[in-house]
Amino acid sequence: MITSKEIKEFVLKSGAEKCGIADIDRFSEAPEGFKPTDIYKDCQSVIVFLKQMPTDVIMTSNPVPYTHTASLLYNALDRIGLELSYFIQKKGKHGIPIPSDNPYMYWDEKNKHGKGIISMRHSAYLAGLGFLGRNNLLINEDLGNMVYIGAIITNAALNSDPLVEDFHCPPKCNICLESCPPKALNGITVNQKLCREYSFYKNERGFDIYDCNKCRKNCVLRTGKRKEK
DSSP states (O other), rough: OOHHHHHHHHHTTTTTSSSEEEEEGGGSSOOTOHHHHHOTTOOOOOEEOOOOOOOGGGSSSSSSHHHHHHHHHHHEEEEEHHHHHHHHHHHTEEEEEEOOSSSOEEEEETTTTESSSOOOHHHHHHTSSEEEOOOSEBBBTTTTTTTEEEHHHEEEEEOOOOOOOOOOTTTTTTHHHHHTTTTBBBBSSSSSSHHHOOOOOOOOOOOOEEEEOHHHHTTTTTTGGGGGO
């Protein structure tokens, strides 16, 4: 027997800053092929956790610190997911880590459109960890949009956390849409082809570089509501 309280305590002690849980029923509207049960048929719950990127990293004029820090965060989240899976296993249940970034199976080369095996952003929303902003990013009330997301799926039946219903983008705020150089945002979704072709490239050495983050940087909720209080 394992409880939500034990899981959250373990996740936070492992280095995450937030943890939330969504039961499988909340994923009923996920696209076919991208439901947690499409990965693991006995899945009963999805455990999601967040780490915040140091907020000043995004203010650098050179893209390397941002690229490097993002890579470190993905690795840290994947480590937490692996350790949590072992922890749940010792309690008599099963946990399957979900990659925080890649690999993933779905790729549309023409449109440069990729999908994770489940949507991490939507999973975090369904686990009560924030809302999806007009910039298409998860925004947490305390951590803002500077969050990276990890998750595992499990056959442990756990109670869902309440959805966030009283925190959202300011009315009529379109700063992220207006500041997007390739105009890849429409307030509902992101055109991955426009975004990727502008924001991601390999340098001559072959390193992947992330070279645009204006949708994060210019958002008035970049660091959450803490500065507004």
